[in-house]
Amino acid sequence: AQSVAQPEDQVNVAEGNPLTVKCTYSVSGNPYLFWYVQYPNRGLQFLLKYITGDNLVKGSYGFEAEFNKSQTSFHLKKPSALVSDSALYFCAVRDRTGNQFYFGTGTSLTVIP
């Protein structure tokens, strides 16, 4: 069965410090992996995705994520956090045989000024 885990409900980081939001997945075969961000009272916005190729994927707003097949992880990272990055972040996975997307429970990121 396909699933995604975001082990941290809440992440706090000081402005200017690097941030990491964790995601691990379970899927048969090679996955497609996605990160979305949700600002308060808004829908989800696409940040980045891993399909194939380079394990380091760069996306919107300076975010990047690293696909690690051996650890089945796809952690979201940013070298220097901004207060405006404070939001809810969702990791999602899709296997290559179907169209369903499986979302994690979300991680609330707070960047402290």
Place this chain on the structure above:
Amino acid sequence: GAGVSQSPSNKVTEKGKDVELRCDPISGHTALYWYRQSLGQGLEFLIYFQGNSAPDKSGLPSDRFSAERTGGSVSTLTIQRTQQEDSAVYLCASSTGGLAGNTIYFGEGSWLTVV
């Protein structure tokens, strides 16, 4: 359209009434998804449409929930005899479909409150 459009953006309804939520996907997108997000919760898959194929209804929580997609474009999610536990944000998303690593794009959601 430029993005996924959902209406109404907010709906307050009395317990027991029926509600309809509308989703207009991005033009040309053949795949359409409905998700539910309860306060402080993750996304709960409800239903998936792909072209003219039979929809995947495996996520609908009860027979009070139904959805249709007319002409392969606009979709309506209907909740009959609403209950307070139906209060949530209903998110629609669309994608180009197919088996490639297509991205799904979300609308702003319909915020449903059942009183």
